[in-house]
Amino acid sequence: MPYGTKKALVLRRSNYRENDRIISLLTPDIGKVDALARGARKLKSPLLAATEPAVLGEFVLYKGKGHTIVTAFSLEDNFFPLRKDIERFSHAALMLSACDAVARENEEARRVYTSRKVAIKA
Numbered sequence: 001m002p003y004g005t006k007k008a009l010v011l012r013r014s015n016y017r018e019n020d021r022i023i024s025l026l027t028p029d030i031g032k033v034d035a036l037a038r039g040a041r042k043l044k045s046p047l048l049a050a051t052e053p054a055v056l057g058e059f060v061l062y063k064g065k066g067h068t069i070v071t072a073f074s075l076e077d078n079f080f081p082l083r084k085d086i087e088r089f090s091h092a093a094l095m096l097s098a099c100d101a102v103a104r105e106n107e108e109a110r111r112v113y114t115s116r117k118v119a120i121k122a
Helices: 080-084 086-102 110-121
Strands: 003-016 020-027 031-037 056-063 068-077
Touching: 003 031, 003 086, 020 086, 020 110, 031 056, 080 086
Parallel strands: 031 068
Antiparallel strands: 003 020, 003 056, 020 031, 056 068
16 A cells, blocks of 8 residues: 555654655554654645644655655644643653654554543643
């Protein structure tokens, strides 16, 4: 399956090359996925919002030869109230870090994914 649409939560991001980012996604059915978002660091990129930590949405993923590539994104929730309060956002970042440490690639992560609602919404 080269293309697939997955509902996912962004756990972390890192800059890659000049305009790209690599993001770690938590999905309920395939666990953690590292994906390349090409051109996501450009100001007018449609993937700019998709590469922020604690963003929930539908990601269209393409399995290439070397990387999984994000080709499209539909925002479901960006948890903006968290970003206005530094203490709440630091707690959310800690939970995202814990999820990143626990989740494994190609393993179902439904229990970790559903606990995300309690950690971020509370």
